[in-house]
C-alpha cells in the first residue's frame with residue numbers, strides 16, 4: 019500500500035483502459051470525463067470538506083490522480099493546490115500513475131500472511147516479471163497489495179482484475195492471470 | 210407529518226413472507242460469493258423458475274452465515290419442517306438441492322451441516338442475530354424482526370437521560386479496541402453545551418485481517434443506523450456520520466440505500482416518529498490510512514483533511530467536528546444498542562463477565578479447521594473458541610499462538626489457552642481484546658516473522674508526525690528484518706526491547722504507542738525463537754509434537 023505512495027509524475031503514456039476509452043476525446047474540449055467530474059462536483063455541492071470524495075471521483079474517472087485534474091479540483095473547491103496535494107499524498111489508495119491494463123492484487127492481511135501470501139507475490143514477480151507495487155514495463159500488469167479483502171476464511175486471497183481467487187496457490191493465481199490474458203513479457207526479460 | 214406504523218409494516222411483511230411454502234436462504238456475503246455463491250443462487254433461481262414455483266418459494270441472498278470456510282452456504286426451510294443447512298454448495302450441488310429438496314421435498318443427505326455443530330451451538334448472537342436470516346437490502350425485513358422498535362420507544366416514551374442510563378446500566382464497553390464504557394461517553398456528550406453536536410460511527414476497521422464491522426455494515430445496515438440514531442437521541446446530537454474505509458464499497462452502497470429507506474419511512478430525517486427529534490446521517494469514505502481509525506485523525510479526515518492525529522485532551526466530546534462536541538463509537542458497539550433497549554440492560558448484563566458484559570464478534574482466521582465470523586459471550590475461554598468453535602488446528606498440527614488486536618495487540622501462547630476472553634484478562638497477558646481479529650497460528654508460523662509483519666504494517670501506516678513513531682517503527686523494522694534473516698546478535702534483541710519502550714512511551718497517538726506490542730509479546734513468550742535466530746540456528750519447533758517436520762527456519 020505504502021508502495022503506491024509515489025510522488026506525482028506526469029502521466030506515462032501507457033494505454034490504461036481509461037486512457038484508451040478517452041483517447042478520442044483527449045485534448046479536445048469535449049473530453050467526456052470532464053463532464054463526469056463536473057457531475058461529481060455538483061453532487062457534493064463544491065464543498066471543500068468533500069475533498070476526499072472528489073479525489074476518489076477523479077481517480078475513478080481518470081484511473082489515477084492526474085496533476086491537471088488536481089489543479090482543477092483546487093480551483094473548483096477553492097482550496098490552495100498545496101492542500102489538495104497534501105491530502106492526495108497522505109492516503110495510500112490514491113495513485114499518481116496510471117495502472118496497468120490488468121491488476122493483480124494480493125491480500126497481505128494477517129490471515130493471508132499467515133497462510134503464505136508472500137509466496138503468491140514472489141511467484142507473480144518471478145513468473146511475470148513485475149515487481150510488487152509496480153506496473154510492468156509493457157503496461158500490461160500492475161502487482162499490488164491489499165490489507166484484508168474480507169474473505170479471510172478463504173485465505174490466502176488474491177484478486178485478478180477485481181475477481182477474487184480464494185484459497186489460492188501460486189499455480190491457481192498464475193492460471194487465473196493467464197486466463198485474463200497476462201502472459202510473460204514479450205521479450206521474455208524481467209527487469 | 211405522518212408517523213411510521215412499524216406494526217403495520219411488520220405485519221404486511223410477515224404476511225408476504227408467510228405466503229411462501231419454502232424459503233431458500235443463500236449466503237450472499239463476501240466469502241461465499243468468492244467461492245461461487247452466485248452460481249449457487251442462480252441455480253436455485255433457475256430451478257424455481259423452470260418449475261413455475263416463484264409464488265411458493267422465496268429465494269433470499271442473506272448476510273454472512275458465519276462458517277465462511279465451508280461456503281457457499283445454503284439454508285432450506287420448508288413450512289412445518291426442520292431447516293437444513295448445506296455447506297460447500299457449488300452450482301451443481303445447488304441444483305440438486307433445489308430439485309430434490311425444495312421442489313421434491315426430500316432433503317439431500319450429503320453436504321448437510323448439523324445446526325448442533327459446536328461452531329453454531331457455542332455462539333450467542335446479539336449483533337449478528339439477523340445475519341443469514343434476513344435480506345439486508347430491505348428495511349421491511351429489519352422491521353419484521355423488531356427493527357426500529359427501540360428507537361420508536363425511546364423517542365416516544367423515554368427521556369434522553371433514561372436512554373443514557375440504560376446504556377450505562379448495561380455495562381456496554383467500546384468494541385473498537387479500547388473498551389471504554391459507552392454510557393460514560395454518552396453522558397459526557399449529553400452534558401456538553403452546544404446545539405451542533407455530532408455522533409460518528411467508526412467503520413474504518415483498520416486491523417488487517419478482520420471483517421466484523423464490514424459484515425455488520427453490509428449485512429445489517431439498519432442496525433447500525435438505529436444504534437447511531439439512539440445515540441443521537443440520548444446525547445442531543447443532530448448530525449451523524451459513518452466513516453467507512455474505501456475498501457468496503459458494498460458497505461457504502463448498502464448504508465446509503467439503508468439511509469434512503471429509513472428517511473422514506475420517517476425513522477430518520479426530520480420529525481422522527483412525528484416528534485421534533487431530527488437526525489440526519491452522512492457517509493464519509495476513507496482512502497486507505499490505518500491511522501484514520503484514531504479518533505482525532507478520523508475527524509480530520511471527515512473534514513476533508515490529512516488524517517493526522519492531534520494530542521488529546523481536548524477530547525472529541527469537548528472539541529470535535531468543526532470545533533463542536535462529538536462522539537465516536539465503533540460500529541459493533543452501536544449495533545448492540547437496539548438490542549439493549551429492546552431486551553433491557555439487565556438481560557444484556559447477564560451475558561459475559563462482571564466487567565466485560567455482552568458478547569464479542571470475532572473474525573476467526575488462520576490455521577483452524579473452521580474459520581469465519583463468530584459471536585461469543587465474553588468470558589468464554591480461548592480454548593473453547595479454538596477447539597470447539599474452530600474445530601482445532603487444521604491438519605491436526607499443534608496450536609502455537611493466537612493473535613488478538615492485530616498490529617496493536619499481542620499473542621497468546623498455548624499455555625494460556627484457558628484464558629477468559631475479556632478485556633482485563635487479555636490485557637494481563639500483554640495482548641488486548643482489540644476490535645475482533647483473532648488469528649490462530651500453528652507450529653509452522655515463525656513468531657519473529659509475525660512481529661516483523663506487524664511492524665512493517667505500522668511503519669507503512671505511521672503518519673510521520675512524531676519522531677518516536679516515524680523513525681522508531683522504521684528502526685524496529687530494520688532490526689526485526691536483520692534478526693529474521695539470521696544476521697542479528699543478542700545485542701540486537703536488547704536493542705529491540707529498549708527501542709520498543711521508547712516508541713511506546715513517547716509516541717503521540719495510539720498507533721505509535723501500541724506498535725511495539727506484537728514485538729514485546731512475541732519476545733516475552735517466544736524468546737527462544739529469537740535467540741535461535743540470532744545464534745544462526747533454525748527456529749525450534751513448538752514443544753508439543755516433536756515428530757512433526759515443519760518447514761525450516763530462516764529464509
Ligand SMILES: Cc1cc2nc3c(=O)[nH]c(=O)nc-3n(C[C@H](O)[C@H](O)[C@H](O)COP(=O)(O)O)c2cc1C
Pocket residue numbers: 382383384385386387388389411412413414415416499500501502503504537538539540542543644718719720
Ligand atoms: C491507530 C488507531 C487505529 C484505530 N482503528 C480503529 C478502527 O479501525 N475501528 C475502530 O472502531 N476503532 C479504532 N481505533 C479506536 C478509535 O480511536 C476509538 O477509540 C473507537 O472508535 C471508539 O469507539 P468504541 O469506544 O466504541 O470502541 C483506532 C485507534 C488507533 C489509535
Ligand code: SF4
Pocket residue numbers: 500517518670671672673674675676678679716717718719720721722
Ligand atoms: S504516533 Fe505515529 S501515527 Fe501517531 S501521530 Fe505520531 S507519527 Fe503519527
Ligand code: FES
Pocket residue numbers: 125126127128129130131165166167168169170171173174175417418419
Ligand atoms: S487477511 Fe486476506 S482476506 Fe482478510
Ligand code: FES
Pocket residue numbers: 236237238239240241242272273274275276277278280281282581582
Ligand atoms: S460469507 Fe457466507 S458464511 Fe460467511
